[in-house]
Amino acid sequence: MRRNSPPEKQTKRIANFEGYYGKLMPFLYARCFGLLGGLRWLISRTIGLFRPMQREVTESDVRVVVHKSCALAAQTFMLAMAERGLDTCPLEGLDSRRVKRILQLPRGAEINMIVSCGVRDGDRGVWGERFRLPFDEVYREV
Numbered sequence: 001m002r003r004n005s006p007p008e009k010q011t012k013r014i015a016n017f018e019g020y021y022g023k024l025m026p027f028l029y030a031r032c033f034g035l036l037g038g039l040r041w042l043i044s045r046t047i048g049l050f051r052p053m054q055r056e057v058t059e060s061d062v063r064v065v066v067h068k069s070c071a072l073a074a075q076t077f078m079l080a081m082a083e084r085g086l087d088t089c090p091l092e093g094l095d096s097r098r099v100k101r102i103l104q105l106p107r108g109a110e111i112n113m114i115v116s117c118g119v120r121d122g123d124r125g126v127w128g129e130r131f132r133l134p135f136d137e138v139y140r141e142v
Contacts, residue, residue, distance in 0.1 A: 070112040
């Protein structure tokens, strides 16, 4: 059994990826004093009349989407750490200016969160009885 697609399908797939990452993504994330955001908004609304399309395309919308994507990546990282037996804790209230200076990040960089990682020190890390909501109150089948 052949594991790879036929060469003609691979060529088409590569061309699609090149168009997506070479043209669409740079257009979506490019900044031009907010002017491209209006153009992207108009294009998304027009195309959205005829087919499903992402409509969060202005600079502020993209900023929110990027922060959500970073949070989802952090969640995946934290789950992977737990799988390895390590504990994590996401931190938000931080001095981002100082963190950027320590990590030598550019001024325009934004810090979504810091995730601390480590090995639990027995029961000393827990300050009291843990409270968990019953599973049935938190999840429901749709």
